Each structure stands twice: as structure tokens, then as C-alpha cells.
Amino acid sequence: MTLQIRSFEAYQRVYARSVADPEGFWAEQAHTFQWRKPWRQVLKWNFREPRVKWFVGGRLNITENCLDRHLEKRGRQTALIWEPNNPSRKARKITYRQLHGLVCQFANALKAQGVKKGDRICIYMPMTPELAVAVLACARLGAIHSVVFAGFSAVSLADRIKDAQVKVVLTSDYNARGAKNIAVKQIVDEALTLGCDTVERVIVHQNTGDPVVMQEGRDMWWHDVIKGKRKQCKPTIVDSEDMLFILYTSGSTGKPKGVVHTHGGYMVYTEFTFRNVFQYEEGDVYWCTADIGWVTGHSYIVYGPLLAGATTVMFEGVPTYPDAGRFWDVIQRHKVNIFYTAPTAIRALMAAGDQWIKGRRMPSLRVLGTVGEPINEEAWQWYHERVGKKRCPIVDTWWQTETGGILITPLAGITPLKPCYASYPFPGIQPCLVDANGKELEGDGVEGMLCIKFPWPSILRTTFGDHERCRQTYFATFKDKYFTGDGARRDAGGIYRIIGRVDDVINVSGHRIGTAEIEDAINKSPNVVESAVVGYPHDIKGQGIYAYIITSGPVADIASFRKNVLDTVTREIGPIAKPDKIQVVPGLPKTRSGKIMRRILRKIAEGDTSNLGDTSTLLNPEVVDDIQQGSKSL
Numbered sequence: 001m002t003l004q005i006r007s008f009e010a011y012q013r014v015y016a017r018s019v020a021d022p023e024g025f026w027a028e029q030a031h032t033f034q035w036r037k038p039w040r041q042v043l044k045w046n047f048r049e050p051r052v053k054w055f056v057g058g059r060l061n062i063t064e065n066c067l068d069r070h071l072e073k074r075g076r077q078t079a080l081i082w083e084p085n086n087p088s089r090k091a092r093k094i095t096y097r098q099l100h101g102l103v104c105q106f107a108n109a110l111k112a113q114g115v116k117k118g119d120r121i122c123i124y125m126p127m128t129p130e131l132a133v134a135v136l137a138c139a140r141l142g143a144i145h146s147v148v149f150a151g152f153s154a155v156s157l158a159d160r161i162k163d164a165q166v167k168v169v170l171t172s173d174y175n176a177r178g179a180k181n182i183a184v185k186q187i188v189d190e191a192l193t194l195g196c197d198t199v200e201r202v203i204v205h206q207n208t209g210d211p212v213v214m215q216e217g218r219d220m221w222w223h224d225v226i227k228g229k230r231k232q233c234k235p236t237i238v239d240s241e242d243m244l245f246i247l248y249t250s251g252s253t254g255k256p257k258g259v260v261h262t263h264g265g266y267m268v269y270t271e272f273t274f275r276n277v278f279q280y281e282e283g284d285v286y287w288c289t290a291d292i293g294w295v296t297g298h299s300y301i302v303y304g305p306l307l308a309g310a311t312t313v314m315f316e317g318v319p320t321y322p323d324a325g326r327f328w329d330v331i332q333r334h335k336v337n338i339f340y341t342a343p344t345a346i347r348a349l350m351a352a353g354d355q356w357i358k359g360r361r362m363p364s365l366r367v368l369g370t371v372g373e374p375i376n377e378e379a380w381q382w383y384h385e386r387v388g389k390k391r392c393p394i395v396d397t398w399w400q401t402e403t404g405g406i407l408i409t410p411l412a413g414i415t416p417l418k419p420c421y422a423s424y425p426f427p428g429i430q431p432c433l434v435d436a437n438g439k440e441l442e443g444d445g446v447e448g449m450l451c452i453k454f455p456w457p458s459i460l461r462t463t464f465g466d467h468e469r470c471r472q473t474y475f476a477t478f479k480d481k482y483f484t485g486d487g488a489r490r491d492a493g494g495i496y497r498i499i500g501r502v503d504d505v506i507n508v509s510g511h512r513i514g515t516a517e518i519e520d521a522i523n524k525s526p527n528v529v530e531s532a533v534v535g536y537p538h539d540i541k542g543q544g545i546y547a548y549i550i551t552s553g554p555v556a557d558i559a560s561f562r563k564n565v566l567d568t569v570t571r572e573i574g575p576i577a578k579p580d581k582i583q584v585v586p587g588l589p590k591t592r593s594g595k596i597m598r599r600i601l602r603k604i605a606e607g608d609t610s611n612l613g614d615t616s617t618l619l620n621p622e623v624v625d626d627i628q629q630g631s632k633s634l
């Protein structure tokens, strides 16, 4: 087993060691896994190109470590508990042995469809056990999975399929979410009309059983492809640095990038963080409410927990269906010990009123976690008092798609808690704060841009098909540092508080969306000339989306104009990117060089117009007043 940290003193000792001798430290952790060939060198790296390799020359298969390795000891232990959307349907429990069988069987089916090592497989599926099986079956064959959140539109899906040159798409008929039944397969069909020439095959899992149209020669049913396939499948042994998956994420410019993670380092880091951050104990039931379409689901629903031999809960539905007590029902029913969710869900449930949680006993709960965005003090307190009854530590875990695993976090029950603080770096993580000139800020009580100085095993290796973009985005801003895009402060004793993005990325309900992406979508709407999008504080979502739009003429019917904009954004990206506020403006404040002054737009969106700063140097200072006036009536 990897090291288990049991006290704060142990944390301090382990942390010091991990910095003094990172290679020795990580080698020790890695040794506990099953390798088919040992590594020659622990780490090779530079942040200049960048080039990072962990466990160089090592060979393995991550699914052998998630599944086969556990069979002897926990073949009959539940690996996965599936809680369906419909609360009157029975939950499904899958043991390690059964999961192993399902993964092998589907891997054999994929193999029969011509899937081999290095092929890209796009997975666009709802939160059913087959989604986890699909992910692991790809990994079993050394094929590279690219999971796309099933809330993204056909256009977004097509962009991702094209960028990754996907060979096979895995999907379901429908996605049952709350009272909705979303026609997932139909979205795939639409995406595939948008020039996804590399796709040879679509495999459709029958989830709800509602009717779908199957395309002859291209589409096949999941239950047909697995027919007669054996439940044993030798894992394809891959190099430690072979690609495990691609996951697309938004940045401040251009289209989403395909963040690449590899087998060896990702395995070591997700297991080690899972066990230590949550203080996982043998036999615990663990529930992370994220969707596997995001990195949280990859690392802390599928890989981390299974590598650790845990029982992981997968929930198909939404927190408010059939009512705002659903999470607490699930916790009670499955006796959840560790619960990991997002601040936006906490705020939504808090806003639904205390009647849903009042008088509920949830004695199984031991550890609570949050992730995805800064948690405000009120939500933190509510979570602590109402959900954890003041006896469960909250781990506020900071990390990113690019980091693969949790980087700054308390260790449950070990690190002293301070609301809103992600607190200390995890062992092996060397954070620093820098000012705009790249100068490192020393000491406590400082605020700056958060960077990491030294690689950890699950740092992204590249952005798929465009290494230069990876360098530019993360390694070129500050020399020899990985730049996170977040601002943070460091307080007494070296604890960190994450403030939020310092780039043009908005964090809506814990989902990252680039302002440029939303603007591109809005600009495709009829009568739109130009737009500028900023984030503003939103009670439930953390940040809301505020869109300023210049139209080609007077807008006769504002309601239908807004509807057009919302429909366009939904079509281009998905419902999560829909602006919360739309303001038609006569112009946008611009510098003399034509750059939009987002700072001013942000202030107006926040309703803070006391100090807009100097606007006299603008090309068009007169629009600022107009925009302010219009904003008040929204």
C-alpha cells in the first residue's frame, strides 16, 4: 500500500521528505502497484519544452491495478453502487469480480470491432455503470478514452471528436436526468453529420429503452457487440507514458484543449491522494457526486477509488429530484462514509430550505469534501453544521483538469480546518505565488498568481495534437513554472486560499467556460455584431454569465432576441454556457488599440460602479454611462 498519513506531524514530515527527495518519495509510492516491467528512471523533466516523464521505461496496465489486483482479496466486495435517477428503481451493486468481468467482456467486444492500442474512443454517455465499464475497457486495451460530458451540444461533441480523430463513439439511447429524458443518441447522430470522418462505429447502450434510429453499417447495440464475448481479457501492457485519456477543457482563448494524461503517474497520484485526502478506511462507502464527464469523475469516481479497492457510488440523477432531500436519502440508504460534492450543489440545497435536511440522521458520514470552485463561508458553515453535524471534517480540495489529482487540500481529520482555505499543499506539490512580473512572493500574508514549481506524477503531459499550445498556455507565462490560471493568497503558517481565475475563464457551477467561447457562440446568433462576456457573483452558481451585446439595429422584440441568443449558445456549446443576463449595448468600452476593457464590464456586471477607474483614455468613454444605465434596468 502507498503511505498512509495519520497525523499532522506525519504530514509535515512526509511533505518535507517529498520535497527534499521527490524521486525517492514517489518511487516508494509507485512500488506498491503492479508493474509488468520496472521503470529505469523515476523522473525526467523540464518545464521549458515542457517534457515530463514519470517512471520512465515502466510497463503496466492501470486496469490490472484497478481490478485484477483486488480479485483475490476483494472479489466479492462491492466495487460500484449505482443509484439510478428514478428513486423507486433498485440500486445496482457490482462486485470487483463482476466489474472485472464486465470490463473484460466489453474490452473483448471493442477488440472485435477493431479497437487497438492508441485508438481514440469518444464516450458520450449518461451516468450509468456502463460508462465506467466503457472507460476501463478502453484503458484495458491501451485505447485512449475521451469522455465528453453528456450535457454538451452536438457542435461541441463534433469539435472534440474531430480534434481527437476518434474511431469509435460509445453512447446510450437516452439520459434520464431528473424529470428529463435527453435523447443522447440523437445528439451523436447530429454531431456525426458535422464532418467527423474518422468515426467508423457507434456503439449504443440501451439505457431507458425508448426508441432510437440506428444507422445501418455504422451503429451497433452494446448488448449485441458483447454477445458471446468472454469475461476474461488479457490487459494490453503499455508504457508508463502512453496516453490513458484526453479530456477537453476550456481556456481563455480558442476552442477547448484536449488535456492528456498518461498511465503510470496518473495511477500513482490518484490512488495516493484518494486514500490520504479523504482518509479512506478499508470498507468505507465513498460517494463523489460529480459526473464522469469531468476530471473529478475520472480521478475520484473511477480510477482513484478503484485503485484503492474502495466501494464507489455512482449517481445517475440530480440533487433536486424528486426533491431536495435526494442526496441525504442516498447517503442514508447506502450508508455513505465519505461524501464529495461541489459548492454549487451545497448552495442550491441550502437555498431549498432546511426542511429537507432537518431531523435527518446520517450517522455513517465521517468525511465531507468540496471541489470545483471557491466555497463561500456561509455554504461551508451550512455543510459543516447541517450535513456533517459538526463532527465531520471538510476537505476543500483544489485542483484542475490539468493536474489530474488534488494538489492543495486539507487531509481529513488531520489538517486544522479553516473555512474557505484549501490549506496546505499535498506531499510532492511545491506551490508558489508570483506577481505580474513573475517575481516570486515570499512569506505569508501575500496574494498573487498561483504556480507550481516542480512536477508531480499526474501533471498534464501535452494538449492533444498541439504541444505548442500546452507550452504557451501553462509554461510560457512564468519561466520554469506551471501556471494554474488561479489567483491565491497565502496566510499565516503557509495555508492557501484560492481566490479564483485570473484569466478570462468563468467558473459556472464548478464548470469552466472560456469567455471567448461563449462570445463566439453568441456572435453566431442573428443580428449580433459583437459581444463581450464576463462573470459576476451568483448566489447559487458561484459565477453567472453576463453578456453585453451590440446588435446590427434596434431590437424590436427583446424577448425573442434573448431567446435566439440562448438557443444559439445551447446549440453551439450546451445549456451550461447560457448567459444569465443579456444586455443590448450601443458599444463596448475599448482602449485606443481596440481591446475591450473587461475590467469595466466586470465592475458594471457586479453592480459595483463606485470606482470604475480612469475611463478617459478609452476610445469611446461615452458608452460607459450608457451601459451603466442599461445595466440597472436588467
Ligand code: WT7
Pocket: 249, 294, 295, 296, 370, 371, 372, 373, 374, 375, 396, 397, 398, 399, 400, 401, 402, 422, 484, 485, 486, 498, 499, 500, 501, 507, 510, 511, 512
Ligand atoms: C478550476 C479548475 C478539479 C476539479 C473540478 C474543476 C477552480 C477547483 C477549487 C477549490 C477554489 C477551485 C479553480 C481551478 N477550483 N477546485 N477547491 N477552490 N477553486 O476542474 O474544470 O479543470 O477547473 O476550478 O479555478 O483552476 P476544472
